[in-house]
Each structure stands twice: as C-alpha cells, then as structure tokens.
Amino acid sequence: MPKPPAMPKPATMPEDALPIRHVLPELLAVLDRHGTVVLTAPPGTGKTTVVPLALAETGMRVLVAEPRRLAVRAAARRMGVSYTIRGERHKGANPMVEVVTTGVLLQRLQRDQELAGVDAVMLDECHERHLDADTALAFLLDVRDTLRPDLRLLATSATADAAQWSRLLGGPIVAATGATHPVETVWAPPAGPITPPHGLRVDPALLSHVASVVRRALAEHDGDVLCFLPGVGEIARVAGLLSGVEILQVHGQAPAHVQDAVLAPGSTRRVVLATSVAESSLTVPGVRVVVDSGLAREPRTDHARGLGSLTTVRVSKASAGQRAGRAGREAEGTVYRCWSAADHERLADHARPEIVLADLTGFALQAACWGVPDAAGLALLDPPPDAAMSAATRTLEALGALESQRVTGRGRRMVLAGVHPRLARTLLDLGPRAAEVVALLSEQLPRDATDDLVEVWRTARRGGTGFAARWRQESNRLRKAATQAREETTPETPHRAPAQVSGRDAPDDALAGLAVALAFPERVARRRGGGFLMASGTQAQLAEGSKLQTAQWLAIAIADRQAGLASARIRQAVVIDEDTARLAHPTTREHEITWRVPPGERRGDVSARTVERLGAIELSATPLKNADVREAILYGLRTEEVLTWTKQAKDLRDRLAFCHRAIGAPWPPMDSLIDLADQWLEPELSRARRRADLERIDVASALKRLIPWSERLDQTAPERIEVPSGSHIRVDYAGEQPVLAVKLQELFGWEETPEIAGVPVLVHLLSPAGRPVAVTADLASFWRDGYRSVRAELRGRYPKHPWPEDPLTASPTRRVKRSRK
Structure with missing residues (x-):
C-alpha cells in the first residue's frame, strides 16, 4: 500500500471559547452514570473534536465514527489523532483516539464483536441517517446488552430533535446551546x-x-x-x-x-x-x-x-x-x-433515512453475519422495508452467502472484503487478479469515463490522476483481501469460476467481462433490436455513438432506469461472449406451450417449443411435437377473436343469448362461451393444433350443440315471424329486445303486437323504400295515434302504395296498388 499523504499540522483552536466546553462536565458525568448519552450541539460548537479528547483525558480509549472519509480526515487532523479509512491508515500523536468511517467500524465489529481495547464509541452526525451508521449503532447496542455493558456509547446530532435517539440508546440527552454566530x-x-x-x-x-x-x-x-x-x-x-x-x-x-x-x-x-x-x-x-x-x-x-x-x-x-x-x-x-x-x-x-431508499444487500449480509438475518432484533429507528429485504435476501442466496436464512462461510468471507456483496462474490471466485476490476466497480468513476469499462481500466493503469491513485490503493487492499480469503477457504466453495478464465494469463477483456458478469448476472445482456435485453427482462440502451454498439453480448456493470423511461441506460459495460454469459448466469431448458404473439405482430398462434433461456434471454428453441396444446388454444380463444363468425353464426348466438335473458336455465349464457368450450367445440377443439384449425371451425353448427335437448329453438325464439301479408320476416335478436323490421303496408289489420318468449317484439315500421318511419312495441297505439301523421307525410311521396284511412280494416300487402285501366 502506498504511503498516505502527510497530514497537515493541527490548526490552532481557541478551545476554551467553544460552547461544548460548558457542557463537558455534565456530559462526562451522565456518560459515566448511564453508559449511553445523546449529545445535541449546533454546528461549530466543537463536539466532533473536543469531546473525544476530553474522554481520552479521563483514560478512555475512544473510537470516533464519522459518516464520510472527508470528515474522518478533517476530525483527525484537528485533534492530531490516528484515523482509518478504507485502504488508508494514519498514526497520530495521540494514541487514545482513533477516527474511522462507519464502514470501517462495521468491519471491526464483524471481526471482533467485543471491540477489545476500546472503552467508548462516539457516533458522530447520527442525524444524517446513513445506513452504515444506523447499522453500527444497532450492533453496538447489542454489544452493550450482551457482551460489553461497560462500553460507553455516545451519539451526537447537530439537530435538536434527539428524543428518538434517547429512546433508542436508553440514555439521557445533553444539549449544548448558544453555539454559532448569527x-x-x-x-x-x-x-x-x-x-x-x-x-x-x-x-x-x-x-x-x-x-x-x-x-x-x-x-x-x-x-x-x-x-x-x-x-x-x-x-x-x-x-x-x-x-x-x-x-x-x-x-x-x-x-x-x-x-x-x-x-x-x-x-x-x-x-x-x-x-x-x-x-x-x-x-x-x-x-x-x-x-x-x-x-x-x-x-x-x-x-x-x-x-x-x-x-x-x-x-x-x-x-x-x-x-x-x-x-x-x-x-x-x-x-x-x-x-x-x-x-x-x-x-x-x-x-x-437511507435505510428506506437504498439497496439493502450489504445491510442484509451484515445483519446475517451478526446473527439476525431478518434484522428484526436490531435496534433501528426505522425498520428496513420488506420488499427491499426480500430482494436483498434473494440476491444473497444467489451469491451463495445465505442458505436457508443462515449465513454461510462464504458469506462471512464476503462481508470482510469491505465491498458490496456482489463485488465480494467476484473477488472470491476470481481471486486476486480480479482486484483491479472490483476496485473500479467499488469507486465512483470519473465523470469523463467512457462506457467501456475495459478502456476505463487501461486508463487507470496509466495513472497520473487522483482517481488512478485511489484506484491503485483500493486494488492493493482488495488483492490482499482476496489472497487472505483464499487462504481461509474451506471445502464449501460454491459458484467457483473455471480455472481457464480466472487464471493468471486470461486477457483483460475476458477477465473484466467475467468479473462484471459474476457480480451482476441479471445484467448480462444480449442484443435485441436497437438495444439489449438483460437477463432480468429489462430493456437497456447504450448512449448514441458508443463503441459498444456492435457487441452481441454485454456484461453491464452500471445501469440506471429513470422514472417514466421504458429502458435502462447503460453507463458502463464490458463486451462478452455467450460462453461467459452462461458461466455467470444459470440457464434453463423447458417445454413451452403457449399462445404466443410474435414481437411486432397482433395475431398470435400456438407455440409448442423446447426453449433454452438465460433468464429472460432466449438462447435457442426447437419445435415440440405431439404436445398437448389445449390450454394454449383456450388462451387464444379467450384473448383474441380467432373463430370465424359468419352472419349465420352471429344470428344463432344472438338467438341463444336472448333465450338465456328471457328464460334463463337451461339456456346457457353467451358471454362465457369459452368456459363452455367442452360443450360446444368438441371434437373440433381436440383436433385443433394451431390458429388455422380454429379459423376453419363451422361456428354455427358448433353452437347448435348448446341448445338444450329438452327445448326447440324455433319454437322458443323463431328465426322468422309470419306477418299479415304472408311474408316471413327475420327477427333481429342482437339487442335487448327482439326487433321485427317490416314494411308498414304488410301489417295492415295487425292490432296485437307479437311476443317472443313473453317479450314484446319491437316493431320497426318501414317505408316502401325500406327506411324506418316509426318504432313501436304497441301496434294498436300506433294505428290509433301515429299512423295518421305518417300517412300524411308519405302518401304523396309513394302514391303507388296503399295508404288507407283505416289501416285496421285494410288488406295487408307487399305489392303496389293495381293501376286503373
């Protein structure tokens, strides 16, 4: 590890003027009496630097945890004490105080739950609600309850809203006031x-x-x-x-x-x-x-x-x-x-708080290694969301870190790597050589980084930038962690990578591709159309002009999907081949019998195939012969208009529907025909293998199978009605009420409105040209009240047709008047 940069000398501070000095006696007394305390103090009061030194003066060894690396270095500089951040340690003049990030504190707790040699832990800026800080506090409270009742805990907050922290720690609040300038x-x-x-x-x-x-x-x-x-x-x-x-x-x-x-x-x-x-x-x-x-x-x-x-x-x-x-x-x-x-x-x-927003995979592994996989027993201000914990648990099971809700030996080695469990998986599987790639993925990449991660890797190797220096430092740390993990490996080694890929001579591209694919197997992606389809089923797009556009397969390291967008955006990725994708993500082979609508099409058909898939990515498909396609056929009938409905078939369906509305059982409903398919579509249904077979079915003949054996359709709902003129007129059953559309002259003398199954027929009276002139369900009323106005309007327009003054005594006819000679 390179030597850390020299620390600037501590700045001279007018400590006596800092407001925190006024509450130090009370703070020390409360901490000695209760063992836990919450300190609230506005910014600038000196709580971060004065309190740890005051505790150290009483003979206590103090560990100060800060949420950020910048804050760690700043606090250590002002106090002249040691600090530790990921990949960097500095020894200060005062051996009684050490400042660390909350992430480093978690690592130490996982290695040594008793925190041997530490008398007091100060969690600074707990109001910021960083996930590592919340987790560390929960672990420390557990340590006090079970192993170290003598361990002092001090939580500091820059906000006055500290009652929740007081309840959580079980200690009183000490407040420093009158701190800052206006x-x-x-x-x-x-x-x-x-x-x-x-x-x-x-x-x-x-x-x-x-x-x-x-x-x-x-x-x-x-x-x-x-x-x-x-x-x-x-x-x-x-x-x-x-x-x-x-x-x-x-x-x-x-x-x-x-x-x-x-x-x-x-x-x-x-x-x-x-x-x-x-x-x-x-x-x-x-x-x-x-x-x-x-x-x-x-x-x-x-x-x-x-x-x-x-x-x-x-x-x-x-x-x-x-x-x-x-x-x-x-x-x-x-x-x-x-x-x-x-x-x-x-x-x-x-x-x-971060716990309700973030990916909880790392938190879930920390909790599992602590002995509470569901985190239910941890002292947390906010419980982790169920959906986030479920997703985290599934991820850890896939990585081999959890098995039956219990942490595995592999999981314990992963938590000690000091990186996200996904990256720890890659480090364990591929060994020290993968440290450089994992270091890339664990750091925030430069703003001008290309989306080709291999190119970013090569640029970092050339050095000359602040990012390259940090990356080199983290690579060295991870290399040592990978070596140590391999030395501690037991026979339990799931998800091991093939030797030929993880070997020393593997090309950078192959190593980077497999490293990313192992860390994010659900983001292995195959080209589809103008973008890529991930194994998770999510569509993804490269930026316009990307050098990765010609790739057929990608291992996507970083991607995000903004609200309202259909596709994810690929930020960093590595070109891989299908073999690498198969190594990283399990494939499945299954018989698929479905009603399938091809992409870009509207009409579906039966699909019976043996399909090999890598997640949502279809790798290959072969036809499946002699498959039972009945369920697929029924699905097609339910979701698409597949059958050929001739006019004869539609008329018959309408007549049957009317019978069900008017009478009920045993007449079947027509709005659930597919549910009755075994009653009216056999044997055609058994013989059907594809859409074309369904389209050839004689629907009218098939529907007749639904007529109850005890009934006669022509008697219950006749297809035609004989009118006074002798014509047999077709009845339209499409609406709620049967409709008889007939020329007015054919109904002369017909006073009683016909009924079908007790339902009055709605009569549409037509002109000689076949156009509706009146609609009635009461012929007697029409002849009495409506006919006169119709006669006055039409007799001049149609003089060749009879328009008697008394329609009830006139002879019905479908012909014109006889001409006089």
Whole structure:
C-alpha cells in the first residue's frame, strides 16, 4: 500500500471559547452514570473534536465514527489523532483516539464483536441517517446488552430533535446551546422559470443562476464562499462559470491534497464548491458566506429489476439549516438560498433515512453475519422495508452467502472484503487478479469515463490522476483481501469460476467481462433490436455513438432506469461472449406451450417449443411435437377473436343469448362461451393444433350443440315471424329486445303486437323504400295515434302504395296498388 499523504499540522483552536466546553462536565458525568448519552450541539460548537479528547483525558480509549472519509480526515487532523479509512491508515500523536468511517467500524465489529481495547464509541452526525451508521449503532447496542455493558456509547446530532435517539440508546440527552454566530438569510430565487430536476439532470439555467449568486456574494460580503451543489457534474459546470478567485471542488472522491487545502486557512479569498459532504462534521476555515442551490442527491433502488440510481431532490429544512450553519462557524455570516421563502415552507422537515431508499444487500449480509438475518432484533429507528429485504435476501442466496436464512462461510468471507456483496462474490471466485476490476466497480468513476469499462481500466493503469491513485490503493487492499480469503477457504466453495478464465494469463477483456458478469448476472445482456435485453427482462440502451454498439453480448456493470423511461441506460459495460454469459448466469431448458404473439405482430398462434433461456434471454428453441396444446388454444380463444363468425353464426348466438335473458336455465349464457368450450367445440377443439384449425371451425353448427335437448329453438325464439301479408320476416335478436323490421303496408289489420318468449317484439315500421318511419312495441297505439301523421307525410311521396284511412280494416300487402285501366 502506498504511503498516505502527510497530514497537515493541527490548526490552532481557541478551545476554551467553544460552547461544548460548558457542557463537558455534565456530559462526562451522565456518560459515566448511564453508559449511553445523546449529545445535541449546533454546528461549530466543537463536539466532533473536543469531546473525544476530553474522554481520552479521563483514560478512555475512544473510537470516533464519522459518516464520510472527508470528515474522518478533517476530525483527525484537528485533534492530531490516528484515523482509518478504507485502504488508508494514519498514526497520530495521540494514541487514545482513533477516527474511522462507519464502514470501517462495521468491519471491526464483524471481526471482533467485543471491540477489545476500546472503552467508548462516539457516533458522530447520527442525524444524517446513513445506513452504515444506523447499522453500527444497532450492533453496538447489542454489544452493550450482551457482551460489553461497560462500553460507553455516545451519539451526537447537530439537530435538536434527539428524543428518538434517547429512546433508542436508553440514555439521557445533553444539549449544548448558544453555539454559532448569527447567520443572515438572503432569499435569492431565479428570476425566470426553472425546470425541476429529473433524475440526474439539473436545469443549466439554475446552475447559471447559482454562479451569479456566488459572484453577488463575493461582491457584497468578505470572507470565503461555500457553495452547495448536488453533484460532481454541477460543481464542474459552476466552476467553469467563475473566474478571478481561487476555486476548490470538494466531494467524496476529491483528492487528499484538495481536502487538505479546504481544511487549512487560505492565503487568498476562496470559493469552495461542495456536495453534501461539507454539511457537517468539519469546519472550512475562512467561510463567512454560504450559497445553497437547494439540491441534493438521494439513492433510488428498483428492487424488481436490481437497478439503482441517484436522483436529484430538494433539500430538507434540516439540511438547509445545516448548510446555513457553515457560514456562522467562526463569525457572523450570510446564507444565500437560491429559492424563495414560500418554497422553503414547502420543504420536507427532514431527509428520508437511507435505510428506506437504498439497496439493502450489504445491510442484509451484515445483519446475517451478526446473527439476525431478518434484522428484526436490531435496534433501528426505522425498520428496513420488506420488499427491499426480500430482494436483498434473494440476491444473497444467489451469491451463495445465505442458505436457508443462515449465513454461510462464504458469506462471512464476503462481508470482510469491505465491498458490496456482489463485488465480494467476484473477488472470491476470481481471486486476486480480479482486484483491479472490483476496485473500479467499488469507486465512483470519473465523470469523463467512457462506457467501456475495459478502456476505463487501461486508463487507470496509466495513472497520473487522483482517481488512478485511489484506484491503485483500493486494488492493493482488495488483492490482499482476496489472497487472505483464499487462504481461509474451506471445502464449501460454491459458484467457483473455471480455472481457464480466472487464471493468471486470461486477457483483460475476458477477465473484466467475467468479473462484471459474476457480480451482476441479471445484467448480462444480449442484443435485441436497437438495444439489449438483460437477463432480468429489462430493456437497456447504450448512449448514441458508443463503441459498444456492435457487441452481441454485454456484461453491464452500471445501469440506471429513470422514472417514466421504458429502458435502462447503460453507463458502463464490458463486451462478452455467450460462453461467459452462461458461466455467470444459470440457464434453463423447458417445454413451452403457449399462445404466443410474435414481437411486432397482433395475431398470435400456438407455440409448442423446447426453449433454452438465460433468464429472460432466449438462447435457442426447437419445435415440440405431439404436445398437448389445449390450454394454449383456450388462451387464444379467450384473448383474441380467432373463430370465424359468419352472419349465420352471429344470428344463432344472438338467438341463444336472448333465450338465456328471457328464460334463463337451461339456456346457457353467451358471454362465457369459452368456459363452455367442452360443450360446444368438441371434437373440433381436440383436433385443433394451431390458429388455422380454429379459423376453419363451422361456428354455427358448433353452437347448435348448446341448445338444450329438452327445448326447440324455433319454437322458443323463431328465426322468422309470419306477418299479415304472408311474408316471413327475420327477427333481429342482437339487442335487448327482439326487433321485427317490416314494411308498414304488410301489417295492415295487425292490432296485437307479437311476443317472443313473453317479450314484446319491437316493431320497426318501414317505408316502401325500406327506411324506418316509426318504432313501436304497441301496434294498436300506433294505428290509433301515429299512423295518421305518417300517412300524411308519405302518401304523396309513394302514391303507388296503399295508404288507407283505416289501416285496421285494410288488406295487408307487399305489392303496389293495381293501376286503373
């Protein structure tokens, strides 16, 4: 491991002036009496650096856990003590205090639950609700209850809402008040409309406005300016809009020398552009002004598809308060908020805890190794969501880390690797050589990284960048972890990779492809159409112009799917072949008998095949002969209009439907014909093998099988009715009531309206041209009241047809009047 950069000398602090000094006696007494305590103190009171040293002065060895690496280095620098972050350790002058990340603390707890040699643990900034911090606190409370009742626990929060922490720890609250200097709030919303953030996209107009507010702040106030932005990309864009002042870009992946420069007083005026890492746990000296964009990034997890992403959100009121407090750490300050006071009132009070947002696979493995696979016995403020835990458990079972809800030896080795369980799986299966690829996947890649992960790997090897240095350091750490894991391997070694692939001489492309495929088997993807289909069933698209466009198979390392989009976006991937895909993801071979609609088609047909699949990806298919296709046929009949309904068939169906409506049983309903298929479609159904067979069925003949044996259809619902003229007119049964459409002259003398099965027939009286002139279910009433107006209207238009004054005594006819000679 390369030697860590030299730590700057601790800055001189006026410790006696820090407000935390006033509550130290009470804090130490309460901690000695109860063993647990919650300390609330606004930013700038000195809780992070003064309290650990005060505990150490009483003879206790103190472990301080911070949520971020930047905060670890900052706190250790100010106290002159040791620190440990992933892949880096520094020994300080004071051996009684060590500062670590919460992730490192979890690793230590998994190796040594008693934390031998540690007298007190201080969990700093617990209000930020990072998942590792919540987990570490739950484990520590368990240790106190079962193994180390003498272990002191101190949780600190920069917010006054600490009652929940007090209940969780079972200890009282000690509050430090009157801490910070006054901070004036300036509301500085954009003048024009701003598009709300969507996914990772932030309106460039807002970033231009933020840059203008920074320039305004520089002109209106003295001191350095700390500007909060949601991510690295936005920091770079705003930096490009500023000039004439020293600019420092601070984020979780910032090089150590940048972090050190931020934490030391500047010789000239500075603008510090930072993500949320600068909200708490550290003081940036010289800052008198804060400019807040009002945005932050939160994780989002699609548990069904196994995809995660970051999304841009509005900050909470609590976070906005934390950010504003940075301006009042050393003197009176000013915060420029790039939104209105009215918008501020609509902000959420607190940010949502990470446990309800994030992928819980790592958390679930931590809990399983601790002995509580379902996490039900852990002291957590918020329980993990059931869906997220179920998805995490399935993933761990697939990785071989869990078996029957119990952690395996493999799972224990995975948790000690210090990376996500998916990456630990790759490290265990492929060995030390895979350390470089796993290191790539465990770090946030540079913004300008290509989507070809092999190319990113080769660029990192060439070095010369801050990312390359961090990557090399993490690679060395993982290489040692892989070697140690292999030395500790027992005969229980599921999911081992083939020797020819994991061997020393495997090409970079093959090794990278298998490494990614083993870590994310559900993201193995095959080209389909203009994109790719993942084994999970999710469609994925490459960016336009990607060099990976010609690939037939990909192992996708990083992908996200934004709300409202049908396809995932491929961020990083490696070209692989089908053999590699098969090694990483199990295949299945099954008989598939379905009614299948081909892509791009509307009409389906019976499909009987033996199909080999890799998840949702179809690898091969062969016809399946002599298969029982009855269920597929019935499905096709239910979902598509497959049968050939001639007019004769439709008329017969309507007559049968009328009989069921008018009489009921034993006449069958016509709205569930497929449920009665065995009664009326046999033997045609048994012989049918495909759509064409169904289309050839004589539906009218088949429907006659539904006529009850005790009934006669022509008597119950006659196809035709004889009218007074002697004509036999077809009855239309398509509506709720039978309809008889007949020329008016054919009904002269017919006073009683006919009925069918007790239902009056609706008579449509037609003109000589066959057009409706009246509709009635009461002929007597029509002859009496309606006929006269019809006669007056039509007799001139149709003079050759009879229009008697008394239709009841006239002779019905379907002919014209006889001409006089």
